[in-house]
Amino acid sequence: MSAFLAFRSAAVSVLKPKTLGRPNLPLPCSRLPQTVVRYNQTSAEEFKKYTKNEKIKYPVVKLVDPETGRLTEPRRLVDIIASIDKSTHFVELVTVDNGPIVKIVSKKEAFLKRHVAKVQAKLVTQRNVQKEMQITWGTEPGDLAHKLAKVRQELEKGHRVDLAFAPKKKRKLPTPEEMKERLEEIVESFADVSKEWKEREFRNNVAAIFLQSTMPVQPPTVQPTRKKLAKLERLEQKNKEAEKHKAVNTPEDVQIPDFKD
Numbered sequence: 001m002s003a004f005l006a007f008r009s010a011a012v013s014v015l016k017p018k019t020l021g022r023p024n025l026p027l028p029c030s031r032l033p034q035t036v037v038r039y040n041q042t043s044a045e046e047f048k049k050y051t052k053n054e055k056i057k058y059p060v061v062k063l064v065d066p067e068t069g070r071l072t073e074p075r076r077l078v079d080i081i082a083s084i085d086k087s088t089h090f091v092e093l094v095t096v097d098n099g100p101i102v103k104i105v106s107k108k109e110a111f112l113k114r115h116v117a118k119v120q121a122k123l124v125t126q127r128n129v130q131k132e133m134q135i136t137w138g139t140e141p142g143d144l145a146h147k148l149a150k151v152r153q154e155l156e157k158g159h160r161v162d163l164a165f166a167p168k169k170k171r172k173l174p175t176p177e178e179m180k181e182r183l184e185e186i187v188e189s190f191a192d193v194s195k196e197w198k199e200r201e202f203r204n205n206v207a208a209i210f211l212q213s214t215m216p217v218q219p220p221t222v223q224p225t226r227k228k229l230a231k232l233e234r235l236e237q238k239n240k241e242a243e244k245h246k247a248v249n250t251p252e253d254v255q256i257p258d259f260k261d
Contacts, residue, residue: 051093053081058093058100066104077102087238108235130160137179137205138171148186155193155213164208179207187211 056077063072063080081091084104094101131154135147154161163186167173174182179202187196187209198210 052090053086056091056093056100056102058096061093061100061102064094064101064103071101074099080104085238088235108232111232111235128160129154129157130162132162132164134164134166136166136168136171137174137182138168148189151211152190152193155190155211156215158213158215160197160213161194161211162208163211164206167205173205176202179205183207183209 059077060074061077061080062074064070065072077091080102084091088108089104089106090110091102092105094103131151133147133151135144139147151161151163165179165183183200190211193215194211194213196210197212200210201208
């Protein structure tokens, strides 16, 4: 390490340009190129912050018709907000690329959509889980069966498993042919739940096999919290009341549930 540090120090001293005896003074600002960068589009964070109801900063917008899916003629945002029941729906800004476009979103549908997204994200995470297991060539049959049972459990969950075989001190090593036969037997024993996704590796009496589960991953259960469930129940009740009474505007005495991630 000391030799390496000495070499690096010598290399830096050689490659570093020499000064001509004048101190490095900052250049006057007038000599530096002036670059002005203007951002016409709102950042993703800012866009997300101003996408609901009165937080939308565009007074005139186009609306995605809930029935046809087509854009309406430009309308005042305040008129669109006044036409909905804000206890069950909200106006959401979709895009501003070709002028501001909004749509009317059901709070219940938005809640369920976020819930499904969480389930799908957890499903992807579960599929990408990768486990490692190390076994010595001299592992006793009982211990080997126990470890391979754990490997099977991981594969049945849909995970990847990297299985490495290494030598053990004071234990006789199997011949290269015996090593290959043992690996083949193990791979075949998991053929009903996995397949090899990467070529086997052999190096200095160490071997590795890489197994990818072929089992269908069961969708994980992601339960909403009690607070979210209570809000969903209240929202469902308000939807029924709105359908029954054909309410257009939100009554002043109704508290609007706040759905936040």
